[in-house]
Amino acid sequence: MDWDDMRVFLAVARAESLSGAGRVLKIDPATVGRRVARLEEAVGARLFAKGPTGYALSEEGLRLLAHAERAEAAMEGAAEAVTGAGGLTGQIRLGAPDGCANYLLPQVLAEICDENPGLEVQIVALPRVFNLSRREADMAIGVSRPEAGRLRVQKLADYRLHFAASRDWLAANGPVTSLAELKLHRIVGYIPDMIFDKELDYLSGLGIAAVPLASNSVSVQLNWLRAGAGVGIVHDFALPAAPELVKVIPEAVSLVRAFWLIRHESDGRAERLSRFADLLAAGVRKEVQRLEAMA
Secondary structure (H helix, E strand, O other): OOHHHHHHHHHHHHHOOHHHHHHHHOOOHHHHHHHHHHHHHHHOOOOEEEEOOEEEEOHHHHHHHHHHHHHHHHHHHHHHHHHOOOOOOEEEEEEEOHHHHHHOHHHHHHHHHHHOOOEEEEEEEOOOOOOHHHOOOOEEEEOOOOOOOOEEEEEEEEEEEEEEEEHHHHHHHOOOOOHHHHOOOOEEEOOHHHOOOHHHOHHHHOOOOOOOEEOOOHHHHHHHHHOOOOEEEEEHHHHHHOOOEEEEOOOOOOEEEEEEEEEEHHHHHOHHHHHHHHHHHHHHHHHHHHHHHHO
16 A cells, blocks of 8 residues: 555545545645545555545545554654654644633743744634544644543643623622622623533533623633623633733632643654643643733
8 A cells, every 4th residue: 555645545534525635735636536546446445435525434444544543653753763852843733722722822832832943833723622533633622531532631731710800890880799699790601502511611500591791712701801791700821811800709619620632542653742742731731820820
């Protein structure tokens, strides 16, 4: 089997389309199709079934996928062995929820890239769980530890959250001394049916059902609070970026969550990704501690 054809196979499996694979590989879809056909002829089996939603792996394709990913990791490891363990180079795409992506990762990754000038990092900030099998990202940060899948999981850091509101809001609405009093005011939070992880369902656990101002974005919620629109849950590490806000009833409500770094199982053999993961974990822990001390 030709390794170049295997690369094409992996790209189609992850993109689930010839055009998507072509964009990743920078070749035209017709060439992608010919290369897939050549690989299918070489292995003597159909690897994909074309359906209305794209190209889905056949049973034979699923069996080949694990071997192809191991071969990919071996090729990456061989390249790293030749170039040595100097500075990190190449491109790494990191998926993250937008609170982490906006208020933690910019400064952490800037420091890592300063120390590794040959490194390119892309942050994909989306309020949802990432599909690493389709290679939407090389690794992703989540707020829950995955319980299924062929994944490598590493805890990054615990972080804290509290209710907060702007000083103008507190001046207009008076002090809030209890959760019962807080429930009488306008709440800012997530759109209930768009909460993608149970760990983000803060309000229902506190007996708050109505969310008059809601967004799937942490940044939108924070800006609503800064504008004096209401009271809502805020990451402590985001508070230094919003000096207009102060904590509300911190003694009564104090939440703790964790960030987890999630990688595909086969990536454990890639030294470059492992070194990056270690730098990222140390940087996130340090930055969370620094920012929470300022909150």
